[in-house]
Amino acid sequence: MEKREMVARLADILAETSRGLPDFAVMEVCGTHTHAIARYGLSALLPSNIRLVSGPGCPVCVTADETIAQALTLARQPATCVCSFGDMLRVPVRVQYPEGETGLDSLLRERGLGRDVRLVVSPLDVLRLAQAEPDRQFVWFAVGFETTAPATAVLLRQARAAGVPNLKVLCAHKTMPAALQALLDPADSKPAKQPIRGLLCPGHVAAITGANAFQFVPRQLGLAAAISGFEPEDILAALVELSRQLHRGQPGLRNMYPAVVRPNGNLAAQGLLSQIFQPSTATWRGLGEIPASGLSLRPAWQEFDALNGSLSPDPAATVCPVAETKPSACHCGPVLRGDESPLDCPLFMRACTEANPRGPCMVSSEGACAAASRYGTGGAAVRLKEHYRAGSGAVSGHNEFRKEPDIYG
Amino acid sequence: MDEEISLAHGAGGEAYRQMVQEIFIPGYGSPELSQLGDSAVLPGPGQSGELAFTTDSFVVWPLFFPGGDVGSLAVSGTVNDLAVAASVPRYLSVAMIIEAGFPTKTLQRIAASIAATAQKAGVRVVTGDTKVVEHGRADGIYITTSGVGTFDGGWRRPDQQVRDGDVLLVSGPLASHGVAVMAAREQLEFNPPLQSDARPLAGLIRSLLASGLSVHAMRDPTRGGLGATLCEWADSSGLCLTVQEDALPVRADVRAACALLGLDPLFCANEGVVVLALPAAQAAAALACLKAHPDGQAAAIVGQVTAGQPGLPGHVSLDTGYGTLRRVTLPAGDILPRIC
Incomplete structure (x- = not known):
């Protein structure tokens, strides 16, 4: 079947299976889902009673200001090179410098000022760089979930095997289940703004953790759950499954990505993670401190910790994050919690654009704000079938912002 | 308009457009400029026909990359602007701003690339200028090329307006x-x-x-x-x-x-x-x-x-x-x- 036809049929099935359900929201946890939904205009295919809400699944977005300030501090050390993924370099943080001044800083800005900050596409590139320049300290600014942490683990194993002394890690890896539990726990007194009834669980994370790691979603949180792949047809099929569960009144967990996700996951990757890392409390942007939601180095690997060794910066040289004052603060926190959509943020497409981002959700290509800016949200896309049926020869996407970008105001 | 010029103003997007509309067009005031085409189309002297004229600066970094370099780019960019205006690219000028300390070998390589690309495009480099600035005041080399094209192909010229259908x-x-x-x-x-x-x-x-x-x-x-x-x-x-x-x-x-x-x-x-x-x-x-x-x-x-x-x-x-x-x-x- 042609993909367009398959997607059209799934959209019709979804309209059928969700009929009669009260309005509800589904949180797509993973940033890659957010991106795919916006890019393919899937919201146009949804029945009017389903709303998709972005969750805390963009690793760049959830990295806390404190952590980025640590990376900035390290980048300002002499003969030190900080390496990270491209999006991470662009996240702006309001900081106070050791000299007392404050300003918006980012790793990319530090690079512009002549500091050694490099973009890599794989953690293993850092090993190659460190071996090529033995007189320089290399710091791998490690962000990401269960999907990227194994690569950091491999990097450290190889660095130890090769006896590379000038490679350290600023470890900000996080794990998904604990964060979801903290965010969506019904026992939490904070009333949710949106009635989230189902979860589109992240297929790539589940490939590592195993499907069973998400059993807590129906059992403890009482939410419908489906593990989904990333193609439009995968996402629609998962939504069909969620609406069926809601109709039955029996939330469950269904693995809709069995080609990649096994019940117990990737045991080799899990073994690697537990060899090098241990669970620790982590600070998430928007969610705060969550116990056991981060990965820190085990004692046997402490020698690689950038904050706990020879690199340890002089307290007098530390860059500290400064809380944004209310009017200029972006709403990345509520957006990451799913309480707000990017359109609810007063800075969105005004003071905060892809070219001049104010918050990480606009920086990362997986962020909800960047997806909304680039591809539109909500009513941005139109379904072609309805369009042609309306009898208009012309085809057009709507401008759902109802405001043109006002970035100069 | 923003207080300061940022990288966005050089990126060809909305900020660039605003800068051109608010500063350059009212400032220079020539009717040819407000065509805003890739090349300006100008009346030639006497009955000699019209000319296409364009200019472009190249600040690419790194100077050499797989498939090209700042020299091949400087020729291609200007030639292409002339060509899409339906003119026959004829002559180029090449102006360089070079940072002191720039390796002569690298300059020779860039010049050779300019020559080879010009030959491929069928244009001749007929004039040029070179300035050298203190080390640290430029990033290696910046190149500006200007080009002249003629309309003797006898082709129908696009009016650069898309139409229904x-x-x-x-x-x-x-x-x-x-x-x-x-x-x-x-x-x-x-x-x-x-x-x-x-x-x-x-x-x-x-x-x-x-x-x-x-x-x-x-x-x-x-x-x-x-x-x-x-x-x-x-x-x-x-x-x-x-x-x-x-x-x-x-x-x-x-x-x-x-x-x-x-x-x-x-x-x-x-x-x-x-x-x-x-x-x-x-x-x-x-x-x-x-x-x-x-x-x-x-x-x-x-x-x-x-x-x-x-x-x-x-x-x-x-x-x-x-x-x-x-x-x-x-x-x-x-x-x-x-x-x-």
């Missing part, structure tokens, strides 16, 4: 230049390396125009990529341009790199691609003509132009291939500065 074609794979320069700058080791598409397109465009097709609009989509060119066309015509995402030619390695780097090929720079609009009835002939030329083998029909809806300004939509249509908007700035 037109189809949109591109002559080759998109995004190759922007992604190749980005990869070279960041030392991202793709294996084999991503190649820029930088090349003069005078020959390709000549064969297209000489075949008698009535091209309505033609552009080389450099900064801002195909997306920015289409948004401009939609804006100036008030029509709807719809692009089929499935139909956009992008090399598999470039597509993979874009996915890895979070870039949209629609908005990445090209230096060896021409996009054109012509009547649907001529689409097949134009496609065959492009494909027959070595620089146009990956040519494709990528979209069509339809009448706008009453009350809606002209705009660009993208058919995702999944039965949905989304709006394409002009990027507010460039994620990849200094690619040309």
Whole structure:
């Protein structure tokens, strides 16, 4: 079947299976889902009673200001090179410098000022760089979930095997289940703004953790759950499954990505993670401190910790994050919690654009704000079938912002 | 207008447009400038016919990248601006700003590249200028080229307005230049390396125009990529341009790199691609003509132009291939500065 036809049929099935359900929201946890939904205009295919809400699944977005300030501090050390993924370099943080001044800083800005900050596409590139320049300290600014942490683990194993002394890690890896539990726990007194009834669980994370790691979603949180792949047809099929569960009144967990996700996951990757890392409390942007939601180095690997060794910066040289004052603060926190959509943020497409981002959700290509800016949200896309049926020869996407970008105001 | 000029003002997006409209056009006040074409078309002296005239500066970093260098780029960029105005590129000037301490060998390499590319494009470098500034006051070398073209081909000249019923074609794979320069700058080791598409397109465009097709609009989509060119066309015509995402030619390695780097090929720079609009009835002939030329083998029909809806300004939509249509908007700035 042609993909367009398959997607059209799934959209019709979804309209059928969700009929009669009260309005509800589904949180797509993973940033890659957010991106795919916006890019393919899937919201146009949804029945009017389903709303998709972005969750805390963009690793760049959830990295806390404190952590980025640590990376900035390290980048300002002499003969030190900080390496990270491209999006991470662009996240702006309001900081106070050791000299007392404050300003918006980012790793990319530090690079512009002549500091050694490099973009890599794989953690293993850092090993190659460190071996090529033995007189320089290399710091791998490690962000990401269960999907990227194994690569950091491999990097450290190889660095130890090769006896590379000038490679350290600023470890900000996080794990998904604990964060979801903290965010969506019904026992939490904070009333949710949106009635989230189902979860589109992240297929790539589940490939590592195993499907069973998400059993807590129906059992403890009482939410419908489906593990989904990333193609439009995968996402629609998962939504069909969620609406069926809601109709039955029996939330469950269904693995809709069995080609990649096994019940117990990737045991080799899990073994690697537990060899090098241990669970620790982590600070998430928007969610705060969550116990056991981060990965820190085990004692046997402490020698690689950038904050706990020879690199340890002089307290007098530390860059500290400064809380944004209310009017200029972006709403990345509520957006990451799913309480707000990017359109609810007063800075969105005004003071905060892809070219001049104010918050990480606009920086990362997986962020909800960047997806909304680039591809539109909500009513941005139109379904072609309805369009042609309306009898208009012309085809057009709507401008759902109802405001043109006002970035100069 | 912003208080300060930022990289966004050089990126060919909305900020750039505002700078041109508010500072340069009212400031210089010449009617030729407000054509805002790739080249200005000027009356020649006496009965000698019109001339096309254009200029462009090149600050690409790194100076050498797979598939090209600042020299080949400086010639191709200006030649292509002349060619898409349907002129025959004839003469170039080359001005350089060089930082003291710049290796002579590197300068020789760049000069040789300029010469080779000019020969390939059929233009002659007839004048030039060189300034040297203190070390640290420039980044190696900046090059400005200006070019003159003539209209003695006898071809029908596009009025650079797309029309209802037109189809949109591109002559080759998109995004190759922007992604190749980005990869070279960041030392991202793709294996084999991503190649820029930088090349003069005078020959390709000549064969297209000489075949008698009535091209309505033609552009080389450099900064801002195909997306920015289409948004401009939609804006100036008030029509709807719809692009089929499935139909956009992008090399598999470039597509993979874009996915890895979070870039949209629609908005990445090209230096060896021409996009054109012509009547649907001529689409097949134009496609065959492009494909027959070595620089146009990956040519494709990528979209069509339809009448706008009453009350809606002209705009660009993208058919995702999944039965949905989304709006394409002009990027507010460039994620990849200094690619040309």
